[in-house]
Amino acid sequence: MKTGLGLTEDLSVDLAARRWRAWWRRANRHGRLTTMVLFLPPALLLFTIFVVIPIGEAGFLGFFKWNGYGEVTNFVGTQNYERLAGNRVFKSALVNTGLVIAVSLLVQLPLALGMALLLANKGPAAYIFRTIFFLPFILAEVATGLIWRFVYDGEFGLVSSIWGALGAEAPFVLAERGLAMYAILVVVVWKFFGFHMMLFIAGLQNIPRELIEAAQIDGASRWKVTFYVVLPLLKPTIMLSMFFAVLGSLQLFDLIMPLTGGGPSNSSQTIVTYLYQFGIVRLRIGFGSAVGVVLFFISLAFALAYRRNLFPHSAR
Amino acid sequence: MKKFLVAPLAVAGWLSLTQGLAAQETVVKWLHIEANPPIVAAWEQVARDYEAANPGVKIEMQFLENEAYKAKLTTILQSKDRPDVFYSWGGGVFEAQVEAGVLRNISDEMRGDWENTLSPAAVKAFTLDGEVYGAPMLVSQVGFWYNKDLFAKAGVNAEEIATWDDLLAAVDAFKAAGITPIAAGGADKWPLHFYWTHLAIRLGGQAAFVAATSGSGDGFDGPVFVKSGELWQQLTQKEPFQRGYLANTYPEAAGIFGDGQAAMHLMGNWDYNVQRSNSINKEGLSDDVLGWFPFPEVAGGAGKSTDTLGGINGWIFSESASDEAVDFIRYFLSKENQTAMGREGYFIPVAKGSAGEMKNPFFQRISQNIAASDYHQIFYDQMLGPDVGRVVNDISTDLAAGIISPVEAAETVQEAWLDK
Structure with missing residues (x-):
């Protein structure tokens, strides 16, 4: 009995291993999986460090008032976004x-x-x-x-x-x-x-x-x-x-920046120069992050609309 | 067996090597914003002298342009390879840095001997809650530089410009004579904020500023600051500046004045050197053509005519700065070195007794002005912190461009101040 049971167990383990190996062989045709395992992590890591994390951080900081020094503690809710909506220069930056x-x-x-x-x-x-x-x-x-x-x-x-x-x-x-x-x-x-x-x-x-x-x-x-x-x-x-x-x-x-620096009197700001002048230069990192988030959503909206409308067949 | 021997030996060797290097050299990284070649050369010489007297210390000078420096400073201060010594204008920006704990406290070094060699008011500019976080180097005052030749041509007497109305009349006289009355670097904005803030100093004196910043009386939206905007627009409506001034930076404006293209330039005393280095022939206006008069009074204003607007600038230390860095700045700011800087007319030093040998007649006069002043207001754009300060610069420019009213300008500043 015991040996019999052991045998079936051995068999099932053996079977699973064999099935897995078969799947690997099938999926890894022309070394596709090997390539993925070898080449994906570096790119994914870089993408995460330089794209995903900063976007997440900007989203987080956008709800705070922070001057770039020390701990981030002053939660202000959506205040940064409200200020942005009412700001004359930001509106002209959007228009520009x-x-x-x-x-x-x-x-x-x-x-x-x-x-x-x-x-x-x-x-x-x-x-x-x-x-x-x-x-x-x-x-x-x-x-x-x-x-x-x-x-x-x-x-x-x-x-x-x-x-x-x-x-x-x-x-x-x-x-x-x-x-x-x-x-x-x-x-x-x-x-x-x-x-x-x-x-x-x-x-x-x-x-x-x-x-x-x-x-x-x-x-x-x-x-x-x-x-x-x-x-x-x-x-x-x-x-x-x-x-x-x-x-x-x-x-x-x-x-x-070298042409006008956004001037004269802030009449030629774009979204990015606005972010720099009103966020970074003034040490309002939270506010600047909110601008960054707005820019991110504009870009995202464009990318989605672009895919949907211009490549209806490739978006499979 | 061999393996066991090699590893510790290698580690020991590596340790002794790195320690040897560390003992050999302490590098002091010194970040400055001085762009004038003779001044940089003089500083470099002081650094080399210090290195010669202190083997094992290396002074590394790094340069950033003024505006770029202000924009990058926050990031630089918190980066790993931050320099040890930085330039500072004191005020709200400095306070924010202290509160964030990114500056080294130098109270221990400053107390006693070193403190006694410096002007107390200047040390106070780098003191917060009784602790000292920086060492002052120079004082400055904002006033009108003028071109004597052009004044003679237009028949204007600079000695007689005592009030704001006199200035407006002088502008009319220059326009009638076909001379650009005033040079201004409107693209940088801060050169224009001198007008709005100096008018406020003349109108309200120290009391108005204290009331606004302490919240004990009228704020920045009170009558003093609204009136400043009105008077400022009286001037800008006369179009007194060079054509296209809103696109010119400060160095360009200094060059225009140095080339004799404009009769006046409202600027700090450093303009004496900058108008030279930015003029076409690199010589600018010579001492016999150049003149200086203080910002005019405003009829009925509460401010005293002796009140001054300017800066107290110096050096601050990053939190990780070495003792050598502090010691070097102490040497740099010593009476001997600062006397030499004053003698050459590079700036007005604050080390006690160092201004005595100044040969530059303008700097002598300004040095006396500041000594006689009960109220030396540090530039608003530094004093009020990076955010509110930039708002003041913005509204000063917007007023000049005529796109906001004096009331809107004052309210904008007050709003930013309350939100600080």
Whole structure:
């Protein structure tokens, strides 16, 4: 009896082990699981330390009043969020960020697309112009901001020389509350449209020539080829470009700090510069965290809407 | 057997090596914000002298730009590789640091000999609840620097600008003569807050500030601070500043004044050096062209004409600072070293007897002003702490831009103060 029972026990253990081994072999086809076990932990760890924990911390600190020193004890409930909702400068920061997104999508991308369609063909002229348009993107953002500060200078800048040539006194665009944000938008488009143009050119080069030729043989005009063949095939690239443009707009910071620092009198703040100036610089870390949380939810809402609306089939 | 021998030997060797290194060198990391090359060179020399006299101590100078320094300080103070010695303006920012326990208490070192070599009022600026947490280096006063050539050209006599109305009249005269009356660095905001706060000092004197900060009378939304905003807007409505001043930083404004492009510049006495180093020819205005007059009085104001606005700046120590760090600053602030700084006209030192050899006539005069002042108000943006201070800077700029009313400005400050 005893030995018999022992035998079945041995058997069942043996069976379980064998089943597990079989599952492993099946699941680990081409070393998939081994790869996962080896490669996932470092990435997961980094992601947790630098993304998940900070987000959680910001969410936590958003309910406190804390100046960055010592213990976090002063719980204030939703006060930080209430202050935020009533803050004039934060509202203008939201509007400005919306403006950057709008201009990126409605001005920058069409411009980039137009340039890409003109410059996608081979030839020295196309190469030269591509390089010229791409150059601003290579510049560091702080350097770009400093350069444009000089360009916009009403006394010595390029803008003032142009105005002077026309016989008028140049405005100090960065010192005018009504103009500074638009001046920044010009720089944003100037700096980033070349990047999107390159994306589009890469996308265009992936479109099979045969399709275009077939359309041409069928008698389609150049416009029709562009609208009915090229653009639909370019859709994935356009989607990608939109994604970069919106996320980049939400994060706009480095360019603004040297250009205006959010001024004059806080008229050109974006969400991120607002977070820096009103949260970090003023040692209101709790308040700044609340701004961060708002920004996080805006980004999250965008990411979800983007997946649902633009990739209805890939969200499996 | 061999293995057992090697391990302890290796450990012992490693220990002696690290201890040897530690005994060899104590590094004092010294973070400053001084951007003027001659001054930095002079400080560097003091550091090298100290190293020569104290083998085994190494002084490492680190630099951050003014605005960047203020923004990063909180993080730096709590990081692992924090420097030992930091620059400080005292006031509310300093108090927040003390309360958080990130500063080293130097009361023991300060009491007695060292204290006696420094001005008592200056030591008080770095004292909280009877404990000393920092060592003062310099005092400063805010006033109007002016360009004598441009004043002569416009026919304005600086000696006669005694009241706010006189200043407004002078601005009109400069505008009529086609000269930019005043240079200002509006992008940095704090240069503009000098106007709003100095007007409050002239209007309400020490009593108004004490009442507002202690909650014993009118707050920052009281009549004194509303009136400050009104007078400030009287000036800004005349558009007295260089075109585009809201986009200019302080160093740019100092350069404009140093280049002779504007007749006046309301700034601390340090502008004497900064207007030089930021001018196009690096020489700026020479002593015979440069003039200085105090912030004008306001008719009917409760403040005394001798009241001063300025700073008492010095050095603070991170909580983990070594004894050598404190000792080095003590040497740095000694009468001999500070006398040399004063003699060269780098700043107005607070070490007793060190201001006597100052050759700079402006600094001599300002040094006397501060000595004669019953009420030396430390800059609001430092005194009121980082948050309220920045709010004062904001409303001063918003008033100048004309987007808020004096009443709104005063209420905003009071709200921030109550929420402090």
